[in-house]
Amino acid sequence: MTHLHRYDCILVTGDIAFAGRQDEFETARKWIESLCEDLKVDIGSVLVTPGNHDVDRNVAGRDEILDIRSKIRAKQGEELQEILTRHIAEPNDRLFESIEVFSLMIREFERREQFESRQNSSRRSE
Numbered sequence: 001m002t003h004l005h006r007y008d009c010i011l012v013t014g015d016i017a018f019a020g021r022q023d024e025f026e027t028a029r030k031w032i033e034s035l036c037e038d039l040k041v042d043i044g045s046v047l048v049t050p051g052n053h054d055v056d057r058n059v060a061g062r063d064e065i066l067d068i069r070s071k072i073r074a075k076q077g078e079e080l081q082e083i084l085t086r087h088i089a090e091p092n093d094r095l096f097e098s099i100e101v102f103s104l105m106i107r108e109f110e111r112r113e114q115f116e117s118r119q120n121s122s123r124r125s126e
Helices: 022-039 063-073 077-089 094-125
Strands: 010-012 046-048
Touching: 010 022, 022 046, 022 094, 046 094, 063 077, 063 094
Parallel strands: 010 046
Antiparallel strands: none
């Protein structure tokens, strides 16, 4: 494929899955990798944000998750900022379980970019 432009990054603005299932993200991952190859963009330059279809609704509907979301919705101002900061700071926070499969796909891109970066560094030093 011939392109007239050089692309610095790829921005995926959510809904790369339909129901947040593993097989959907596997298909999306393959498509993103293919797109990167075609456009000659490093996989680490793919920026992805989850959409509502990237959420596993079975997980999001669990009572403990609904309870967390309800508590967040009840807050305003500084209290809201504090509770969100607390949830975001915790790496394994239950609030984010519904996008866990999405997050795993993104981490795979990051690991691959780190590996490729190390490989390129070692080649330059040889």
